[in-house]
Amino acid sequence: MTSPFTAGDLPAVTLDVDVLVGRYADRPGPTGDPRRVAEVLAANGIGRAAVANLRAALFDVPTGNDETAALAGPRVLPVGGVDLRDPLGAEREVDRLAERGFRAVRLFPDEQRVEADFPSVRHVARRAAAAGLVVLTGGDVRRFWRPLRGTTVVFLDTHFYHLGDFVVAARDEPGFHTSTRLLNSPDALETVAEHLGVDRLLYGSRTPWYEAVVPRLRLARGNLTPTDVAAVAGGNARRLLEPIA
């Protein structure tokens, strides 16, 4: 007897833009041990990941980012974190991250209970852009599009319910990109590809908190071409985060 649920057609992921190590104090779930996260990524066919650290987001920014930097290697592209509750510290950290060679900074507005119109968000986004960092951000795209105008940004929480808002905002913002994690309606990926181009789509799993297989399945069983699938599964992320000098 074999299982009716099979998936031998999943695409390899060459760069996942949404992976976390570290823990949340306010919820059950994994502890985010880097070795365990690496095992989950490997088991899900994810060859390389942009990894940020919840220690930086929730407790201590410099030591969290230093931990993340130490993970750098063939399978990990370190992503810095800042605390939007401390915009003065965040601007210092953005500069430090750029000096250390980080390519991206991740914002955690939901976890830090920071709203889109707080001055910190606009300030840190501008500072990151000036430092040449790509912004990866959580938060409701219908609100966070505004302070992130003019930046190169990947919205990590775009839900398909809000896809139309992302599309109309992104038409005027060539730097706006979205993770595929929550674009799990039957035509969301294809809608972005049609209205904005497939280069705006980046595979994101939020390993180890979400099932990494779901956005891979969506890519495998949708209507994008194999070339487009490869771009979403890592090519677009490499272009943004690891451009060839």
Place this chain on the structure above:
Amino acid sequence: MIIDVHAHWGPWFFSMEVGALATNLAVMDRYGIDLAITSATEAVVYDVTAGNRAMARTLEHSDRLLGYLTVNPRRLDDAERDLRELLPTGRFVGVKIHTDYTDSPVRSPQTRAALELVAAHDLPALVHTWDATPLELAQACVDIPGLRAVAGHMGANGWRHAVEAANAVDRLWLEPCFSHTEAGRFAAVAAAVDPGRLLFGTDATLIDPAAAYGAVLAADLPPALAERVAWRNAAELFRLDVTG
């Protein structure tokens, strides 16, 4: 064989083009889903009478769909008439109740009355559940003799409550569809409840089946249990004459 016990036919109000029957069938084909038990979006979110009749007409065009007759707990007169007029088609095998669109929580008097009506017709009821509301549905099963209920979304974020609910009563089933696919959610539920209570539901064509299919896939169930989830439990609950 895979049976989807939580499907919809018709358009949604988001930026998506999924309203055609052909879309239902194409999405089912993507995941090898043979049969989907389907409610009309029109009946769920707007006009229950018109939606149920539109669903009945659509069911005439595909033998891969079976119907949920949607009941709006605020319109039980409509429900009684729809049950009387549409059940004889033989294409409706259960009732759908959406507690949010009708602003009728499971514990509300009107939804309790709707569930009593459903139980009197000996039909399974797929009920939208969220957070702790599977516990309210379990209590309804205790209070209403013969009620057989499916906790739609198995409580979504409240899946731990769904486990407690399913273990509290022997006439409550769970299906996993949810656009937020928390790691390990279905595996944890499958390990904690009677294997006969697990169903496969997708919420298609609102949600792509990737979400539920991936959740089940990630649980890495033994083949015999996977088969129960895929179709055997649904066939038994809905009394369907199907074989794997």
